[in-house]
Amino acid sequence: MMESLFRLVAGPLSTPDTPEAWxxxxxxxxxxxxxFDLPDSANNGDSFDGPSTGGFPFGFPQVRAxxxxxxxxxxxxxxxxxSYRDGERSLACPLASSTGPGDLVIADRGFWSVEFAHAFTATGSNLLVRLQSNxxxxAQEELGRTCR
Incomplete structure (x- = not known):
């Protein structure tokens, strides 16, 4: 039910005239x-897990988004x-289907991978991702160089 409500209200708000949006x-x-921390219940703990040390959970169950x-x-x-143990990169790849030509997607350094880049550029979107300093x-592919 909550996902249905989210899908109903989520979507683009800007126009080309919106300041700093384009x-x-x-x-x-x-x-x-x-x-996000979730209420500490057996159902939430079973579904989303959370931090643990030595196999023993501590803290609240968490959902990663x-x-x-x-x-x-x-x-x-x-x-x-x-869940807590799902990686941000694997959660992010399905979001590529919400992008397309005319979009510039800016992501932080934890998202970079060839699979991630392919998922987003396959939709026609442009991608700018910060890389870790190390x-x-x-090289997977060398792009042609052009001067303007």
Whole structure:
């Protein structure tokens, strides 16, 4: 029921006239992850788990979320939820289907992977991802160079 309500109200809010929402004709989107504490119940603990040490849980069960939002309006376009142990990158890849040509998706360093890049660029969206300072990746494909 909550997901149905979310899908009903989530969506783009900006227009090309919205301040700081567009850059050079591209709608600016951000992709980020977070986690939320849930009430400490047996059902939540079984469904979402949480931090543990030595196999013993401590703290509250947590839900991890990856969210795609407009930068100019902070309007959430899409979100994907998972358990504490789900990685942000795996939760983020399905959000690619909510992007397309004319979007510039800006993501933090924890999201970078070739699979992630392919998921988003396959929709026609543009992708800008910060890399970790120790990133020693190998080239997958060399892009042509053009000067303007």
């Amino acid at each position: 850059w050079r004709g591209l709608r600016l989107l951000t992709l980020d992850g977070t986690q 990856a969210m795609l939002a407009e930068i100019g309006t902070h309007g959430v376009l899409d979100a994907h939820l998972g 990133h020693l990746g190998t």
